[in-house]
Amino acid sequence: MAKKKEKQIRIELVRSFIGRKPNQVKTLKALGIRKINQSVVKDANPAIMGMVNTVSHLVKVEEIS
Numbered sequence: 001m002a003k004k005k006e007k008q009i010r011i012e013l014v015r016s017f018i019g020r021k022p023n024q025v026k027t028l029k030a031l032g033i034r035k036i037n038q039s040v041v042k043d044a045n046p047a048i049m050g051m052v053n054t055v056s057h058l059v060k061v062e063e064i065s
Contacts, residue, residue: 008064009048012039015058027054 013033017025031051032040041064042048052061 007044008041009044010039010041010062010064012060014060017058024055027051
């Protein structure tokens with residue numbers, strides 16, 4: 001049985017997380033983002049989208065086809 005291919009998103013950190021609330025810093029680290037302008041590619045599932053929503057003011061998100 002073949003798995004249904006999920007959409008993927010690229011998440012890029014565009015603002016510093018210095019001085020942010022601890023839950024936002026932990027969320028960025030859980031996404032695998034450590035430095036400004038670093039980007040990661042993740043599946044667009046509800047868990048990841050919730051994490052992105054928590055730090056939406058710090059990141060840039062674009063959909064990968």
